[in-house]
Amino acid sequence: DAGVIQSPRHEVTEMGQEVTLRCKPISGHDYLFWYRQTMMRGLELLIYFNNNVPIDDSGMPEDRFSAKMPNASFSTLKIQPSEPRDSAVYFCASSTLTTTSGKETQYFGPGTRLLVL
Amino acid sequence: AQTVTQSQPEMSVQEAETVTLSCTYDTSESNYYLFWYKQPPSRQMILVIRQEAYKQQNATENRFSVNFQKAAKSFSLKISDSQLGDTAMYFCAFLKTQGGSEKLVFGKGTKLTVNP
Secondary structure, X not given: OOOOEEEOOEEEEOOOOOEEEEEEOOOOOOEEEEEXXXXXXXXXXXXXXXXXXEEEOOOOOOXXXXXXXXXXXXXXXXXXXXXXXXXXXXXXXXXXXXXXXXXXXXXXXXXXXXXXX | OOEEEOOOOEEEXXXXXXXXXXXXXXXXXXXXXXXXXXXXXXXXXXXXXXEEOOOOOOOEEOOEEEEEEOOOOEEEEEEOXXXXXXXXXXXXXXXXXXXXXXXXXXXOOEEEEEEO
């Protein structure tokens, strides 16, 4: 399996521009997570989906952030308009709930390093 | 709410020696998972090892092992025969298994440097 795939790996944009981050989870995984990592706040969960449905978006910082999962193999995280304080590494992760061992491990993608100038 | 504390912001070890990274957590749950993730300079988050709280036996993965003390709510990571490639940030994380929440709670991390 290719693991979790994220694109782009690096993004540099100017303040006010729209940014779209993309994620393809591991095939067969039914949970998808978006995290943000900064020096100040560490790793924060922004939102997660189960079977393409958003379950908890309490970590989304504000209305400028939105996430969608139109199908089981694709999700986007959009920032519009972007601000310098959005500069961070954004990770996507996926997992699956097994019937024998309960909640499974979250596997992370390589991350997207976002810089907003 | 669950919290995870890693009290050692930075540590260093000589190549081939053993090092132990500390992690404590606070929870009222009786069953849960604990994880150690490694983040090398490439920023990739890599699973190192995981422990299920209902299992008394400590998890091991090659040179990596844990000392899980459930009553003390302690979950330390031991790295044996340290290698230069072990240089990374190490994050301890907690996941509860009931109540419908899939939220991983991470510690602040320990920066480990392996010296030649």
